[in-house]
Amino acid sequence: MSIAIRQIHPVFMGEVSDIDIARPLSPDQVKAIEAGMDRYAVLVFRDQKITDEQQMAFSLNFGALENARGGNITKPEDRRLAVGMNDVSNLGRDGRPLDRESRVHLFNLGNLLWHSDSSFRAVPAKYSLLSARVVHLTGGNTEYADMRAAYDALDAGTKAEIEDLVCEHSLMYSRGSLGMLDFTDEERTMFRPVRQRLVRTHPVTGRKSLYLASHAGAIVGMTMPEARILLRDLTEHATQPRFVYTHAWRQWDLVMWDNRQVMHRGRRYDQSQPRDMRRTTVAGDAPTVAQVVT
Numbered sequence: 001m002s003i004a005i006r007q008i009h010p011v012f013m014g015e016v017s018d019i020d021i022a023r024p025l026s027p028d029q030v031k032a033i034e035a036g037m038d039r040y041a042v043l044v045f046r047d048q049k050i051t052d053e054q055q056m057a058f059s060l061n062f063g064a065l066e067n068a069r070g071g072n073i074t075k076p077e078d079r080r081l082a083v084g085m086n087d088v089s090n091l092g093r094d095g096r097p098l099d100r101e102s103r104v105h106l107f108n109l110g111n112l113l114w115h116s117d118s119s120f121r122a123v124p125a126k127y128s129l130l131s132a133r134v135v136h137l138t139g140g141n142t143e144y145a146d147m148r149a150a151y152d153a154l155d156a157g158t159k160a161e162i163e164d165l166v167c168e169h170s171l172m173y174s175r176g177s178l179g180m181l182d183f184t185d186e187e188r189t190m191f192r193p194v195r196q197r198l199v200r201t202h203p204v205t206g207r208k209s210l211y212l213a214s215h216a217g218a219i220v221g222m223t224m225p226e227a228r229i230l231l232r233d234l235t236e237h238a239t240q241p242r243f244v245y246t247h248a249w250r251q252w253d254l255v256m257w258d259n260r261q262v263m264h265r266g267r268r269y270d271q272s273q274p275r276d277m278r279r280t281t282v283a284g285d286a287p288t289v290a291q292v293v294t
């Protein structure tokens with residue numbers, strides 16, 4: 001049976017039906033999903049009751065899984081999930097909500113800022129796939145912003161101004177904007193800024209998009225205040241309601257997005273209640289710009 005995709009927002013977002021992602025996919029199904037990702041940038045799959053192994057197997061249809069090393073401050077011995085799974089829950093290894101003042105919890109709050117997953121890596125992520133295992137009745141929505149539509153809506157002068165700009169991304173910039181500045185020397189090395197183009201071109205469709213994230217904290221050749229004002233202006237532009245879709249999670253939803261074409265952010269929720277969301281990440285295949293070795 002071929003899959004069906006229905007657009008659920010004026011500029012992007014597809015909802016996929018007639019598929020069970022717990023089962024192996026046919027080459028035609030993989031192709032249809034990839035084409036859907038190129039077109040809609042985010043796909044929603046409802047009622048997909050999957051295990052971690054099935055989520056990883058589904059993700060591998062679209063490329064290798066990203067190595068999560070260097071993406072957080074959780075120590076290996078405190079990890080709750082197997083290698084290959086990114087823990088986007090508020091839970092500790094004991095399955096209980098993290099202490100409100102724990103450093104890992106504070107670090108994880110950075111997910112509530114607009115971002116593109118792994119833009120702080122020299123080779124940033126391609127797709128992210130987030131599976132809802134335990135959800136809240138209120139709060140905890142995820143919002144997505146279409147960075148292609150946002151780019152298209154810029155005036156010609158701004159497009160020309162930003163065309164060749166290169167930003168520096170680091171987890172220290174996004175966390176620093178929340179007042180979290182106490183990084184160890186080891187973390188400072190791990191979170192060393194990387195360079196990313198501000199305007200990306202999609203390798204299949206050729207569409208341009210803004211490559212923004214709260215991880216971006218500087219622009220090469222520009223003073224920091226000027227860079228940050230420009231990044232704030234562009235982010236404000238790109239996250240206007242007309243470019244944004246809000247996903248209200250139901251248990252066993254899986255949402256798959258293209259980090260090259262959208263930004264996203266979580267919304268606040270009651271941290272005293274368990275919320276279990278699990279992500280797999282499909283690695284990108286190249287840097288967006290040459291890196292400078294320091």
Ligand SMILES: [Fe+2]
Nearest residue numbers: 111115116117
């Ligand atoms: Fe994220």
